[in-house]
Amino acid sequence: MKKKWLIWDFDGTLAYRVGEWPAWTQALLEVLDREIPGHGVDPDLFRPYLRTGFPWHSPEAHHPHLSSADAWWGALEPRFADAFRAAGAEEAGASKMAKAVRRAYLDPGRWRLYEDAVPALEGLSSSGWKHALLTNHVPELPEIAGRLGLDLHVDRIFNSARTGYEKPHPEAFRGVLDALGRPEKVWMIGDNADADVGGAKAAGIPAVLVRKRRYGVEPYSEGLDGIAAIVGG
Ligand SMILES: [Mg+2]
Structure with a gap:
């Protein structure tokens, strides 16, 4: 499967x-x-x-x-x-x-995890979801994420400084889907309505906007505790 x-x-x-x-x-x-x-x-x-x-x-x-x-x-x-x-x-x-x-x-x-990050990642993992990061970020992002303990929860990191593609470029998303073996179920979750949600949807990936509501962009969840109900089992 x-x-x-x-x-x-x-x-x-x-x-x-x-x-x-x-x-x-x-x-x-x-x-x-x-x-x-x-x-x-x-x-x-x-x-x-x-x-x-x-x-x-x-x-x-x-x-x-x-x-x-x-x-x-x-x-x-x-x-x-x-x-x-x-x-x-x-x-x-x-x-x-x-x-x-x-x-x-x-x-x-200077870097912190949001308080709801680890509980959400763990809860979703227990429902069988695997986690990847897709970020527009500095080259050292994997080290930043590692120091925050995210490597315990996240299996793959796709970072624009390494791939050369910034979200919402379609290749940023296509590269992830290819690397993950075109999973049957996949969602993007992010706080940027354009780069994260718009980019993912254009690449055929359903997406959840979080933390920064924008009128007309759905589904939306203020906190990460609302993700499970949206993405389902
Ligand atoms: Mg962001």
């Missing part, structure tokens, strides 16, 4: 990066706080620099040239440096801080 699989988004669905600000703004702020204590910069200043230029902002583009972690982060450094210059850093300082974003973002102490 073919196995049944749930394909999970990671960030904003199973886990999140702690902080008062959105994850990337927060990571840049942590670097700035360390390098220029008492800087007085409004972190909103970073946001325009972080709204474009990441691989997932161009999901139509295949990016195999970013498949090494150094290449992936290196492509973002000029953008981070621009942001730090805008925050008042001089040239050398901005470059140094841009390089420091990688380590700051990956700081294991």
Whole structure:
């Protein structure tokens, strides 16, 4: 019998990066706080620099040239440096801080699982579901997930930094289905109505939107405790 699989988004669905600000703004702020204590910069200043230029902002583009972690982060450094210059850093300082974003973002102490993540994964496993991750994320995502203990529950990880395809690109989903042997039952679960739900549905995979409701996108579950009732046995 073919196995049944749930394909999970990671960030904003199973886990999140702690902080008062959105994850990337927060990571840049942590670097700035360390390098220029008492800087007085409004972190909103970073946001325009972080709204474009990441691989997932161009999901139509295949990016195999970013498949090494150094290449992936290196492509973002000029953008981070621009942001730090805008925050008042001089040239050398901005470059140094841009390089420091990688380590700051990956700081294991900053990543948490949502409280309902493990109970939901375990409950669904006991009903025979297997779990995979499909994420648009940094190259080190498997290590982040592993430190959070997700490797105890998740059998496969498909990460855009490695595959070169960002959700909602159809190849991101097709690659997962192929690797899982075209399972008879499969659902995508994620917090992004476009990348997760729209992308999955376009690839023929039913999908559940979680945590961030969008009018007209169904089925929806606020918490992960509602997934079992939607995907059934
Ligand atoms: Mg997400």
